[in-house]
Amino acid sequence: MSEASTTNLLEMQNITKRFPGVIALNNVSLKVKAGSVHALMGENGAGKSTLMKCLFGIYSMDEGKILFEGKEVAFTNSKQALENGVSMVHQELNQVRQQNVMDNIWLGRYPKKSIFIDEKKMYQDTVAIFKSLDINVDPRSKVSTLSVSEMQMVEIAKAVSYGSKIIVMDEPTSSLTENEVDHLFKIIRRLQSENVAIIYISHKMEEILKISDEVTIMRDGQYIATKSSNELTTDEIIKLMVGRDLSQRFPAKVNKPEDIILKVSDLTAETQPSFSNVNFELRKGEILGIAGLVGSKRTEVVEALFGIRALKSGTIELNGKVIKNHSPQQAIKNGFALVTEERRSTGIFPDLSVSFNSIISNMKQYKTKSGFLSNRKVADDTQWVIESMQVKTPSQKTLIGSLSGGNQQKVIIGRWLLTTPDILLLDEPTRGIDVGAKFEIYQLINQLAADGKGIIMISSEMPELLGVTDRILVMSNGRAAGIVETRETSQEEIMRLAALY
Amino acid sequence: MNTQASKKSNVSKWLVDNVIYVVLILLVVGIVIASPDFLSMTNLINILSQSSSRIIIALGVAGILITAGTDLSAGRMVGLAAVISASLLQATDYAYKMYPNLPDLPLFVPILVAMAATGLIATLNGIVVSKLHVPPFIATLGMMIGVYGLTSIYFDRPPYGAQPIGGLSEKFTNFAQRGIPVGSYEIPYLVIYAIITTVIIWVIWNKTQLGKNMYAIGGNPEAAKVSGVNVARNIIIIYMIAGLLYGFSGTLEAGRVGSATNNTGNMYELDAIAACVVGGVSLSGGIGTVPGVVTGVLIFQIINYGLAFLGVSPYIQYIVKGLIIVVAVAFDMRKHAKKK
């Protein structure tokens, strides 16, 4: 850890912020030293993002004050924050997808030559920034053609390019692979050497301990503690966050793989480049992980299984019978369920209630004899989702868009569990979810497998794959590089396979 | 203290959440202050019966708006239905019949024919939108222009050419102009049709899978697809239902007015869409309620009726009407004001 200075660059004092029906922040304080990496931790919905949005002028706080470089500030919009040396990598990717990379980077502060935009300077400056950060993206390519991780890196580069004194990073690594995380850490170290402070929000314990100097922990909108990372262990952090002991990260395995229920042979996608010649089997009661680098087409494989993506060739056998999933409806009928990777664009209905979001895939179950939906059954099932997934929500009627990301994810998993699938496809199911909730989700996955379901789980978090699955399919550049037994494999072997092609 | 404060904030929250009902009440109060004789049973019945066919149209349009679509062809479909039903329901002894030899048909036949025609056209809209992925604005704009051509061709024919289709059979005009006597007043059948339609649509939106799917498609079409909703089929059905409603409303218009031309229904869609938005339907889809839509139409109709009743000069009426619409929605928007 580098030596952080002792003066506080930023002090947020007794911040309170209310939303209709919720107190998102209750008397929260935060002190950040110049040149330090300050981790902000807490469960989903603890109020981390809200606190940062108050700093950045997106929300106005109800009470409290903010001192920046010793002076009291209250930014009323992002422009002020940016101009005064505060920049932010937002939790939800905030990019104009129709525009190109450099348009996005310079948005709000285009270089000008008289009244016109200086495109040449824009290009050169972008190249220079990317070069200094070692990012390999064409400044002129459209954002919509980038992969999620490239978008994430561009966001980080943008935040850095303001030359701010403090940079807030709200879950910057949620869609980055290990290599890219290392890359980010190098960037952070360099910034630190330039006396820039970083506020770092993440749910990944390993990262926190590795990168941060100090950790502030929040729970339910309240400030709990600030400690130096040297004094902390993973278990302690978890205890502070959750408010109770969580001795293990992964629950004990209780499932037993039985007969093969799903056999996938020679699966090749119709539109290439994509996956080709993928073979694997899934057993009843088994948890099959899929590992691979970002872009290795894991998502596309499960999308194809679920009928969203067209196949050129290959067969899917369910219980020995060849089936065809040409549409999600067919897939659901055949007992498949898919929790998608991009919650915001393909998961939630943000303007609709938690209840609606819970039951949408399971509608047929609520039809009474008359053909109308039964309010009681709907309410019961919603309650089941809220309780069994431990969703933090004021009521069933709350709009899901106002829940924290983690709680949204729980609702979506609950949505699919309601359909009682035989085969559950989970694409990054714990992305952006706090440790407590993760544990609950692992438990659920375990239990479902023990109940005889077949589960396929894509994850970019290696410990998770090693801790939860029975076997791991490693994808490399659209091809299946190998299938390993979880008990007998190691992180190194998986990395080797992932880089095979 | 605390409970009082929270009570107060509850009231203000309720006010913000239900702005349109407040606007409705304020409007009525305003008009009554300006002209106390506005408060009469006759006016109430007039306003309700004038709102009836508009409510039916607006409910059709609203469903489409909730799927994040739109329907510019609604008014022209109303016109088509009006012309078709009028042409099939001219009194047998009327001199200028379009079909001189047509026997006296039972009422439901022309209604069904008209509804079938608009239902079909609307289904086509749905197919173009959901299968060919033409933006609803364009799909229905094309349809609006095309249906006008079609209606005109049907309308402008021998033996009498482009003449308003009048001389409707008494059965038909009674169906749309009479009502059930209650005391010294009459509750117009129109109002009853509107109530029945409203109830049916409420049930569809709230108690059926189709209704839930409609909200899902409007709220997030990608997520709806992944959740196993057959997006195209549901969209087509929603458009079709709207078409049936336009058809029914068109026959009511013909009966109510006592005649029909190819211009009947012109621009009704704009009023309907505006009433929906005033009633809280989101043009980006996924949001809207039946009571909201009905209230939106009532607000519009009270503005129209009230300004005429007050005797506001016609051109000034336009300005006042424009202003009220914007102000009402501006207030309503405060409930969405997320920030700060």
Added chain:
Amino acid sequence: MNTQASKKSNVSKWLVDNVIYVVLILLVVGIVIASPDFLSMTNLINILSQSSSRIIIALGVAGILITAGTDLSAGRMVGLAAVISASLLQATDYAYKMYPNLPDLPLFVPILVAMAATGLIATLNGIVVSKLHVPPFIATLGMMIGVYGLTSIYFDRPPYGAQPIGGLSEKFTNFAQRGIPVGSYEIPYLVIYAIITTVIIWVIWNKTQLGKNMYAIGGNPEAAKVSGVNVARNIIIIYMIAGLLYGFSGTLEAGRVGSATNNTGNMYELDAIAACVVGGVSLSGGIGTVPGVVTGVLIFQIINYGLAFLGVSPYIQYIVKGLIIVVAVAFDMRKHAKKK
């Protein structure tokens, strides 16, 4: 083999990406086949000059559409500008002048007055949309109704009441009806004004901060906001520019037709929006190009002019026009069809 295949797929990709230009060409080819004498310099000049004022309007509307807004009041503003400028530019010796004692004004005065009026109104639209968060559809619908009232009041006045404002001074009609002689033809000034406007708008969209901000606001308003873009101010300016364009176009309309009424410009916004969409502007914002908009308008005008030139019966014209619009956009949509 391989290169050939990829060449072929390049051609088909180009075709898909540029469908609207292909549609334009196909349309012309179709009309020429039906009537070879369509291919004449006169027709070309006619179509271009008829498209000119529409292009100017469409460019204004397009900017607003790209910010994910819309403008239903465009046509009525054109009407207001037409009425204002016509009323200020009646020939001094005309018997039925609106202002009998008005001296002969220099051309630019009425143009500026008209543009100032519409610029102001459009700015108000922008403020209502960006500050009061009223959905653009409603804000501009209210304005459309209100402006019509305003125009009517201005128009329908003593001494002559609701009469078309005619008897325009020759200076004015020359400004809009004449052109620069080239050989035996005349390039209408209108076309030149349209070209100049197009160039200016192209520069604004592509070379200035305002233009980039416009795309960003339409593409992702949240992103624009957190990047420090003053969203409200940019939106207001975009509406204002549109208003100025409507104003200019309105004076051209008055000059071109030689008279103006309160109904001048009625429904132009629908044509303009449709032309934008046909030209590839996305109604959900963030997407659109100047050449696309111009092509969209040309397609519309070729349809209008071509069908009249071919002498297609008026009713059939509607049907054909509706059909072409939908088919053109359906083809265009294929470029967005995410292949999975």
Added chain:
Amino acid sequence: SSSTGGTDSGKGKDGDLPRVGATIYKFDDNFMSYVRRAMQTSAKDKVDLMLNDSQNDQAKQIEQVDTLIAKGAKSLAINLVDPKSAQTIIDKAKPKGIPVIFFNKEPDASVLAGYDKAYYVGTTSSESGVIQGELIAKAWEANKDKWDKNKDGKLQYVLLKGEPGHPDAEARTKFAIDTIKAKGIQVDELALDTAMWDATKATEKMDAWLAKYSDKIEFVIANNDGMALGAISSLEKAGYFSGDKFMPVVGVDAIPEALEMIEKGKMVGTVLNDAKNQGKATVELAANAAKGKDVLDGTSWKLDDKKAVRVPYVEVTKDNIQVGRDAYK
């Protein structure tokens, strides 16, 4: 304040006058705007005239009639949007015994006959077409040697029609042509298209026709003056009306701008509808009806066998231009 405001909420000095509810099919129709003015002038100190703009929408008009009855109108003066809807209006008025004076657009005779308190003031819809046809025939016969460009003895015309289905548009189109033919003149229709009463659309249609037929066109017939003006604008652009290049154009309405064109020789003629007398007669009948008197009481109007007061159309050409002028005095 402007002349547009005609209605009063019934307070003030008009309060004691009998209330007459009136609807105008479209306020800004240039002809009806004159009728309206005449009505307001005649109503002064006689009745409380409640004017409504039906915005060219029959459904709206029906609703306005409801409102007017609710406001206590003692008689109704109705300018129908759609002449076939007269029965619906009578159905609303008859139970309350409210007299109805229809004006400007004529209901079916049988409908008028069905209610003893229903009358009509106006012209015969076909008459404007007939007079326009006569005007065309007369002008053609007088200038045949110059205007019959291809010397085939036939009149090659293009016709700009108003909104299809609009009773005036249909009547004018049909009767103008029928009348020309009835005068023994052979005609050839080169093109007929709707310009929706609109000058801009008329200009554009004319552009296309000139490009297609150029000097084959021998006559431009427009359903109203607005479209005639639009056509003239297009013709001027194509070089007509300068030197000896000429095209006969006719319209209907006799709006000031058209009179100006006639005087300048750019228009052959138009047809004047007598707004003043229509408005005057309507109000006088309605006022009598509201007071429960005989409708003709104290007036010089005469009813024909269809319970109608007929106000004739007048042909306006350069020769009698003053007739048109006087209408605007």
